[in-house]
Amino acid sequence: MYKNTQNADAGRNNMNFLKKFSRSQIFGFLSFLILWELTHLMLRTHTIPSPWETISYSIEKIDRLALHSLASLLRILAGIGISMIIGIPIGVCLGVSKKLGYLFSPFLYFIYPIPKVAFLPIFMLLFGLGNRSKVILIIWIIIFQIILSVRDGISQISGIQYKVMDSFQASSLQKYRFLIIPAILPQIFSGLRISIGISLASLFFAENYATQYGIGYYIISAWTKMNYVEMFSGIMTIGILGVLLYQLIDAIEEKAVPWNKR
Amino acid sequence: MSSNNDFIQLDNVTFSYGEKIILNKVNLQLKRGDSYAVIGKSGVGKSTLLHLIAGFLKPTSGSIYIDQQEIKTVRKNTAFLFQELGLFPWQKVEQAVGMPLKLNKAGKASQIQKEVLSLLKEMELEHLRNKYPKELSGGEKQRVALARILITNPDLILMDEPTSSLDAMTKEQIQQLIFKYQQKLKATMLFITHDIEEAVYLGKHILLLMPGGSYRVIENTFYSMPKAKEQLGYYEQCIKIRKMLMQGETI
Numbered sequence: 001m002y003k004n005t006q007n008a009d010a011g012r013n014n015m016n017f018l019k020k021f022s023r024s025q026i027f028g029f030l031s032f033l034i035l036w037e038l039t040h041l042m043l044r045t046h047t048i049p050s051p052w053e054t055i056s057y058s059i060e061k062i063d064r065l066a067l068h069s070l071a072s073l074l075r076i077l078a079g080i081g082i083s084m085i086i087g088i089p090i091g092v093c094l095g096v097s098k099k100l101g102y103l104f105s106p107f108l109y110f111i112y113p114i115p116k117v118a119f120l121p122i123f124m125l126l127f128g129l130g131n132r133s134k135v136i137l138i139i140w141i142i143i144f145q146i147i148l149s150v151r152d153g154i155s156q157i158s159g160i161q162y163k164v165m166d167s168f169q170a171s172s173l174q175k176y177r178f179l180i181i182p183a184i185l186p187q188i189f190s191g192l193r194i195s196i197g198i199s200l201a202s203l204f205f206a207e208n209y210a211t212q213y214g215i216g217y218y219i220i221s222a223w224t225k226m227n228y229v230e231m232f233s234g235i236m237t238i239g240i241l242g243v244l245l246y247q248l249i250d251a252i253e254e255k256a257v258p259w260n261k262r
Numbered sequence: 263m264s265s266n267n268d269f270i271q272l273d274n275v276t277f278s279y280g281e282k283i284i285l286n287k288v289n290l291q292l293k294r295g296d297s298y299a300v301i302g303k304s305g306v307g308k309s310t311l312l313h314l315i316a317g318f319l320k321p322t323s324g325s326i327y328i329d330q331q332e333i334k335t336v337r338k339n340t341a342f343l344f345q346e347l348g349l350f351p352w353q354k355v356e357q358a359v360g361m362p363l364k365l366n367k368a369g370k371a372s373q374i375q376k377e378v379l380s381l382l383k384e385m386e387l388e389h390l391r392n393k394y395p396k397e398l399s400g401g402e403k404q405r406v407a408l409a410r411i412l413i414t415n416p417d418l419i420l421m422d423e424p425t426s427s428l429d430a431m432t433k434e435q436i437q438q439l440i441f442k443y444q445q446k447l448k449a450t451m452l453f454i455t456h457d458i459e460e461a462v463y464l465g466k467h468i469l470l471l472m473p474g475g476s477y478r479v480i481e482n483t484f485y486s487m488p489k490a491k492e493q494l495g496y497y498e499q500c501i502k503i504r505k506m507l508m509q510g511e512t513i
Binding site: 158160161164165166167168169174178182183185257259 | 318336338340344346347348350351352353361362364365366394411414
């Protein structure tokens with residue numbers, strides 16, 4: 001009996017350790033490296049360099065990588081920031097006003113699945129070749145995600161919650177402060193998480209013209225030079241950027257939405 | 263015929279959803295400070311009656327007066343406890359109970375906090391002040407929702423099945439709490455229940471609603487009697503009311 005309890009405790013401890021380990025980013029990174037090394041060993045081609053070679057190259061070129069990463073990070077943060085400033089109020093309007101929701105939802109559903117990169121030539125034409133068209137492409141890619149997340153968040157607020165506010169004679173402004181804004185916060189963070197993934201992926205397109213800075217440019221430039229170690233060091237950096245951004249979002253979410261802890 | 267002691271008055275109130283008439287020309291006077299258990303089969307308009315009195319719905323025709331004022335919208339001193347409670351997942355117990363005071367701008371933050379803590383202490387909820395709803399049991403949630411409506415010292419309390427989702431023990435605790443605060447605030451109280459025992463325990467009057475909006479008011483002799491449930495005749499009263507409910511009989 002005692003032995004059984006001991007076994008159960010040991011099992012629980014192992015499970016807790018596994019849980020913590022799998023949640024930490026180290027687990028993801030190690031699995032990626034192992035998979036990468038296995039592919040490298042199996043294919044034996046110079047297009048897939050060994051991860052160790054790539055890591056030591058990245059350490060060697062750390063200041064160059066940091067500069068490119070910073071340029072990309074600024075574009076992404078500007079894109080996400082502007083998308084939130086524009087997207088959240090639009091999402092709120094579509095969620096609160098049924099009429100607006102009915103009127104504009106078909107447009108959103110039409111635009112949402114279209115590959116936004118297809119609009120790149122138009123943005124280049126309208127906003128030039130500089131940073132503006134790159135940031136606008138990122139905004140165009142993620143803003144619909146934010147609008148839809150916020151709109152859906154509002155539609156999930158129950159009628160009873162509105163009635164509770166009515167029963168306390170809350171003004172419209174108070175309804176936003178005490179009910180609508182807190183209710184949509186978790187959805188905003190979900191939207192942000194998806195947006196970060198998509199915007200990092202879009203760097204490859206956004207930074208492939210008229211720039212010499214940005215991790216997208218770094219990868220494409222290495223590719224055209226057939227320097228695969230450099231290309232993979234760029235790919236790895238995008239992954240690390242993603243991890244850092246997700247951790248930042250997790251930390252902010254834990255403070256801003258403490259009731260929603262997973 | 264209304265008297266000065268009538269707190270709520272329904273004059274020829276009709277309410278219909280499209281073609282379907284839920285309440286038809288209801289005339290009703292409810293006394294100030296009394297408690298009314300509203301019972302009736304599903305679909306007879308119990309919730310509609312409460313929502314009309316709360317001001318959430320407008321009568322199709324007729325008028326409702328509370329304290330001699332016609333009800334056109336939600337009234338300040340009316341408190342409504344919803345069956346689903348409607349606690350906000352992002353509000354800790356202390357924030358939830360303090361919200362009505364903040365909404366009504368009833369004093370400085372420190373004053374509001376003092377009032378909230380005093381009520382939480384009184385309702386034995388103080389140890390839960392920093393908990394979110396998802397960390398509370400069913401009974402604790404019910405007490406928090408109750409505290410949230412009591413903090414404003416309402417003179418009219420409306421409750422839609424306040425104990426329907428609770429186990430027997432918790433139900434009894436909540437019933438005692440409701441009884442205590444209704445007496446303390448001297449508030450008029452209307453509550454919907456499907457539990458005849460609860461109706462007899464908490465209702466000074468039992469309002470038996472029948473299809474079409476006809477009704478009977480049964481005076482409850484066991485109301486506020488000490489240890490009412492242990493008195494002879496308590497369960498006979500419950501059986502009598504149950505029979506009336508099932509058969510639509512008059513007294």
